Amino acid sequence: MISSVRGEVLSVGLDHVVVEVGGVGLAVQATPATLATLRRGEEVRLHTALVVREDSLTLFGFADADARELFGLLQTVSGIGPRLALATLAVLDPGKLRAALVEGNITVLTSVPGIGRKGAERLTLELRDKVTALGGAGDAPAVAAPGALRAEVVEALAGLGFPAKQAEQAVDKVLADGDGHTTAGVLRAALATLGRKR
Numbered sequence: 001m002i003s004s005v006r007g008e009v010l011s012v013g014l015d016h017v018v019v020e021v022g023g024v025g026l027a028v029q030a031t032p033a034t035l036a037t038l039r040r041g042e043e044v045r046l047h048t049a050l051v052v053r054e055d056s057l058t059l060f061g062f063a064d065a066d067a068r069e070l071f072g073l074l075q076t077v078s079g080i081g082p083r084l085a086l087a088t089l090a091v092l093d094p095g096k097l098r099a100a101l102v103e104g105n106i107t108v109l110t111s112v113p114g115i116g117r118k119g120a121e122r123l124t125l126e127l128r129d130k131v132t133a134l135g136g137a138g139d140a141p142a143v144a145a146p147g148a149l150r151a152e153v154v155e156a157l158a159g160l161g162f163p164a165k166q167a168e169q170a171v172d173k174v175l176a177d178g179d180g181h182t183t184a185g186v187l188r189a190a191l192a193t194l195g196r197k198r
Contacts, residue, residue: 010040012039014159015030029058030046048061073130077122077123102128102131149183157170
């Protein structure tokens, strides 16, 4: 099990980062909010989870151990694989996800693309007691300059499959409303806006 990686960021893609560890470039899948905090040439430390499949080894990276624990916990529920678990953490930060599971907030959980009402009910039923046992506080949010923040969030949304124009409109609306001053906050609000349009 590879529980963390530390090294220089070689490149940042739409859904992954390549980190050089001991001369080897490791591709690490991550959420747009995590990727938005990384810069090429800087050193990074990510908490990771290795998912082993018959035909692949995939490394998933997180800014903190709390998010990694939730990522593993989500996959214990039938029908939730690593991609959907990562998408859940892209839409909901660990604190909001934990609160939604404990409170049985189906509306919040179904805001994640790929999770329907039945899936949300199954998540709350199976994980309600487990998430209360999990502690952990999230990492401090990174604050970005408005122009850079807008570009990062639009790029992240495009990476999730939203058309560029639609992504730009959603981000502009969120920034105009003054919702969230961090990359993660604006991203979540923009995803909620786009979710309502679908």
